[in-house]
Amino acid sequence: MASSNDVMVTSAPTRSEFALDMWYVAALSAEVSDKPLARTLLNEPVVLFRTQDGQIGALEDRCCHRALPLSLGTVDESGLRCGYHGLLFNCAGACIEIPGQEKIPSKAKVTAYHAIEKGPLIWIWFGSELDSEPSCEPPEYSVHTDKRYLFDGDVYHYEAPYQLIHDNLLDLSHLGYVHANTIGGNAKIHMNAEMKVESEGDSVRVTRYMPNSTPPPTYTAAYPFAGQVDRWQEIVFYPSHLEIWTGAVDVNTESLDDPNRGGFHLRGFHGVTPQTAETSFYIWTQASNPTNNPAETMQLVIEQTAETFDEDKVVIEAQYANMQRFGQKAMLDIHVDVGANRARRIIKRLISAK
Amino acid sequence: MASSNDVMVTSAPTRSEFALDMWYVAALSAEVSDKPLARTLLNEPVVLFRTQDGQIGALEDRCCHRALPLSLGTVDESGLRCGYHGLLFNCAGACIEIPGQEKIPSKAKVTAYHAIEKGPLIWIWFGSELDSEPSCEPPEYSVHTDKRYLFDGDVYHYEAPYQLIHDNLLDLSHLGYVHANTIGGNAKIHMNAEMKVESEGDSVRVTRYMPNSTPPPTYTAAYPFAGQVDRWQEIVFYPSHLEIWTGAVDVNTESLDDPNRGGFHLRGFHGVTPQTAETSFYIWTQASNPTNNPAETMQLVIEQTAETFDEDKVVIEAQYANMQRFGQKAMLDIHVDVGANRARRIIKRLISAK
Amino acid sequence: MASSNDVMVTSAPTRSEFALDMWYVAALSAEVSDKPLARTLLNEPVVLFRTQDGQIGALEDRCCHRALPLSLGTVDESGLRCGYHGLLFNCAGACIEIPGQEKIPSKAKVTAYHAIEKGPLIWIWFGSELDSEPSCEPPEYSVHTDKRYLFDGDVYHYEAPYQLIHDNLLDLSHLGYVHANTIGGNAKIHMNAEMKVESEGDSVRVTRYMPNSTPPPTYTAAYPFAGQVDRWQEIVFYPSHLEIWTGAVDVNTESLDDPNRGGFHLRGFHGVTPQTAETSFYIWTQASNPTNNPAETMQLVIEQTAETFDEDKVVIEAQYANMQRFGQKAMLDIHVDVGANRARRIIKRLISAK
Structure with a gap:
């Protein structure tokens, strides 16, 4: 009928x-x-x-x-x-x-x-067809089943396209400006850290090392560091999510590029899912391995993470609103955009592959 | 000038x-x-x-x-x-x-x-012309001048087209789901009641009888029923408004299709006027003939009516918002839609008659 | 890149x-x-x-x-x-x-x-080019540096095009209706005051005199008038702003068209700047020369000015919303529109001059 x-x-x-x-x-x-x-x-x-x-x-x-x-x-x-x-x-x-x-x-x-x-x-x-069957399993993320870590998470709604969130996460040089009041610390240190960008298939890896640094307050509160530390930031982009592993070990005690390194770890899972072409969901978890007062420290880590993401949300939504106000107007690339631009090319290729 | x-x-x-x-x-x-x-x-x-x-x-x-x-x-x-x-x-x-x-x-x-x-x-x-003179008198509605009844009313604004309100009123089978918390009662009773649909000119009449039912609490509070009751629902659609007459008499004491039947009556007048193609005014009165504590019971009837219409408004506005989200997508008709679909055909004919 | x-x-x-x-x-x-x-x-x-x-x-x-x-x-x-x-x-x-x-x-x-x-x-x-140099100095407004006057101001945002604010300021006959509760007083007096409209270059001057009037309460509170007064209203329109000079002297003591006239003065500067074609900023100052309790009286003048502009904002925004609802529909001109219509012709000429 x-x-x-x-x-x-x-x-x-x-x-x-x-x-x-x-x-x-x-x-x-x-x-x-x-x-x-x-x-x-x-x-x-x-x-x-x-x-x-x-x-x-x-x-x-x-x-x-x-x-x-x-x-x-x-x-x-x-x-x-x-x-x-x-x-x-x-x-x-x-x-x-x-x-x-x-x-x-x-x-x-x-x-x-x-x-x-x-x-x-x-x-x-x-799927590219409404009724197509999955051709693979969902991605693995071992941290969520790793007994060494505690974690928690939340869901943020963004009035901005998902790719602006990718940009933000792939370029941590913004820490010193956007997060000056929280985790930023000295802006120049973040800007000047050596950066390595590698691609493999549909993923992009951005690595930064900050050897012989003073550990930030959260780090020393969570972990019994002896003094100066060697810090790392590893960001791995996948089309559906990013994994960001930051942390530190006592200076000159371990190789930073050894995935089995010890020390204090912060491991973020960042699901970035389009709601529409103009709005997004940001579904994240943050894991850590605090040794001092684990439960309390973990709560502090989650609160600080949320506060930081609140700051990002303000910036990204303002950025997108401004892009809409100004319309088609070229953007100037600078050195920190390498990783984000590779991720954009991957998404572009996946979209046109259909 | x-x-x-x-x-x-x-x-x-x-x-x-x-x-x-x-x-x-x-x-x-x-x-x-x-x-x-x-x-x-x-x-x-x-x-x-x-x-x-x-x-x-x-x-x-x-x-x-x-x-x-x-x-x-x-x-x-x-x-x-x-x-x-x-x-x-x-x-x-x-x-x-x-x-x-x-x-x-x-x-x-x-x-x-x-x-x-x-x-x-x-x-x-x-009129079809801006300055055309009325070709008839406004509709009569005798209940408003009938001394047996008390009545009161209100005006609701809907973020939904008027025809979705017609649909809702012409199909009371939704009572068990939308009004589960107010007047709904047992959903299956409403769904299974025998339904008669008649058309005459630009009007549609939907009749349901529920013989030998347990009277709802409002009914027994308002009227001295002896025990079980025979209930009726009569919905008459006109292009400008609907008249809904529901009520009950003591079981096996009167013929339900006698317009002079006694018992407890609820007589609703439902003016449905488009504000725009996408929004509407719903201008209603509810009349009744309570014998126990008439003024108090009447106030209760109006409060319950308003509460019920609030529930309808939530559903109808959500329905319309969803229709807009999904765009042109076919709707599946089921048995309860007969009356509503006839009303839609009448409106369609009247619009194209101009 | x-x-x-x-x-x-x-x-x-x-x-x-x-x-x-x-x-x-x-x-x-x-x-x-x-x-x-x-x-x-x-x-x-x-x-x-x-x-x-x-x-x-x-x-x-x-x-x-x-x-x-x-x-x-x-x-x-x-x-x-x-x-x-x-x-x-x-x-x-x-x-x-x-x-x-x-x-x-x-x-x-x-x-x-x-x-x-x-x-x-x-x-x-x-400029008509993005990088064109200014071809003149910003307008002078001597009142802001005139030691006889105190002044203050504010910025209003309007959900209405700038030309509706021009219209409003160039036609003070609305005082009796829009500002009935504040500065309006007797509507007919404002409507019937003799009006002179003069143009010169890109400016329009509207002058009204109300000889032998009863001074309004603000005037008598601010200034030691002997009794009846001769009042004036002078409105000068420029494409970027209007200057409105109103005031009064003791009856038959001075010539109203002498710019060096004494008495009580209210001198408004009304910057009207488009935000978009549909919204505006109204950036105003109000200056006066109260002799009784200058600071207190000045505060009162600013409060009353703001209250009056609040009333105008309600009217102008409602007017524009209604223009949008009704679309392209002719407006009837009446006698008070002469000044406003000349200002519109100046703006039209300036826009097409580019």
Whole structure:
């Protein structure tokens, strides 16, 4: 039966403007419960929920009957029930009950997404076809299962495109200016640190070493350093997220490029997922291995991380608003942009590969 | 004298996208006083006011001089005076005074609307031509003058097209889901009630009977039922409004299809008037005949009605926002949509009849 | 090096829709300090600041590197430093430092505006070419340096085009309606006052005399009038601002058209600067020569002036919103519009002269 419902508007933007055939971070696990969560990802309104038997559901957030967001409905034993006329959908998107009606038409269904929970993260697959099967597993991130680390995280919404967040994270030279009041410290030290940029496949690695430095207050509070330290910053970009590993060891005690180095570690996971072409979700965790007062120090680390990201958000959103005000106007590249520009070329290649 | 005023924008949408040559509910009488009321109806900004001698004025809400909304002016003995330079307009739209200027040009006038007060309602005529005379009287609604009933009402603004409100009112099967916390009760009872849909001219009647039911708490509080009841719901759609008559009698004591049936009655008047193609006014009264503590029970009935309509507003506005997000995407019809779809066909026919 | 930054939007509107090759009021001097002030003028986002050595800087509010508003940066000894990666710009717009990089490319620069401080005002030049030199000095306004007067001022933002503010100030007949609760007094007196309109070059002068009037309460509180007064209102329009001189002398003691007349004076300076084609800044000062309790009376004058301008803002913004609702619809001119219409013709000629 064709709908007689004429109150319609023109078509919305599609996922095709993003890199596809990959997993994105949809949410923190802790966000997904028996209370449906509405979240637009890659222009597509999705409802995320967890059934009583622990399944993660990720459905198109629109009932196929009268278009109410399913996120206004209620999680049932076997799926999600619409809050308008009670249609019930299972996690595969099939309507399995229409109250007061025996026959369920085959068209009674909504798009279902592949969603997988891995530790504190919910990953979601966006294929180049709406119904394409995942061609790989979601990315591994060993820190979340490494007993040496404590971690916590949060979700930030940005009024800015995801690539501006990539830029920000790939270029830590901004620490001295944006985070002057928190973790910045001496701006010139960050600007002048030696930087190495390497690419491999769809990833970019930016490394900086700051040998024989004075450890920042958080470091000395968390770890029993003897005096001066050798510090490192390692940023690895992947199309769906970045991993940032910073830390320090006692000066001249270990090789900084040994991945088994000891000392004090801060290991950030930064899921960067487009909401639309102009807005983003930033879903992060921060892990650490404090030895002095671990729980307390960890709480301090999370608070400082959040404060720092608040500062980044102000800058990035102001930057994007200004780009919109000024329109198409060239930007001048400087030395610190090398890593970010490589990441942009990777995203560009992935988008045109579809 | 041509205006030298160049600060202008492109033309606004017109009334022609709505059913015309009919009366719409403009306001509750209680809203219209010597303090001007600004209200856009069918895309047209109107100012409603009541002069000292009791005339209802309904004028284009724009002074013909410098375009100030006349609703910012003051009601004078004989009309409405602009709040910028003091031009005075009578209820026929003619400018009858320009302060400091003797001659009043013939172009000094604004559009006047036919507006009629009938009981608690102000009706306004929208013809297919701007100056066409009403071809009929406003609709009758005997409940407002029936001494057996008490009533009260309110005006709701909707961020949604008027036809979504029609849909909602013509299909009470949503009671069990949308109003689970108020009047819903058992969802399945509402879904499974037998439904009869009849059309006649530009009206649609949907009838449901629920024989031998347990009366809801409001019913027993208001009326001395002996035990089980026979309940009915009658919804009559007209292009300008809906009349919804629900109620109950003691089981097996009267014929439910007798319009003179006794028992406990709830009689709703639901004026649904487009503000624009995307927003609406919902101007309603609810009447009842409580025998136990009439005034108190009536107040309870109005409070519960308002609470229920608040729930509908949340759903309908979310539905429309979602329709806009998803754009042109087919909707699946189910059994409960029969009445609503007939009403949509009537509106469609009336619009194309112009 | 071309930018790889693809996240861009379409081009913004330009200054060419405004009268150019002239000075506009950018700000009150008191607004410009070592804390950068962001202000869009003639569609162009500008940052205004004052360096330690007292220079007034007026730069494009966008870093040439990654487009952050420079107004989020910090004023340095020798210029303004961007708050993202620390690029430093001098008042001529040249980048004079890129942290961590020795060579400064010649493209590292932003647009600089000519800005001059004169008494309580900051003037800014907008030429028909982005880099054209001022062809004249900013306008003189002797009142700001006249020892007989006290003055103060403020900046108002309007959601309305600048020409609607011109209209309002050139036609004081609205006093009786818009300002009925403040300075209006008897509406008919204002409407019927004799009006003289004269033009000269790019200016328009509107004069009204109200001989043998009762002085308003503010006048008698401020000045020792003997009884009845002869009042005047002189409004002089210039494309960048208006000067409004009102006042009164004891009846039959002086010639009202003598610019050296005594009595009580109120002398308003009204800078009207487009922010965009649809929004404006109204930067005003009000001067007076109270003899009774000068400081107290002056404070009262400023409060009443601000209250009056608040009333105008409500009317003008409502007028513009209504013009947008109604679109292209002719406005009827009446006798009081003569001055305002001449001013509109001057602006129109200046815009097409480019």
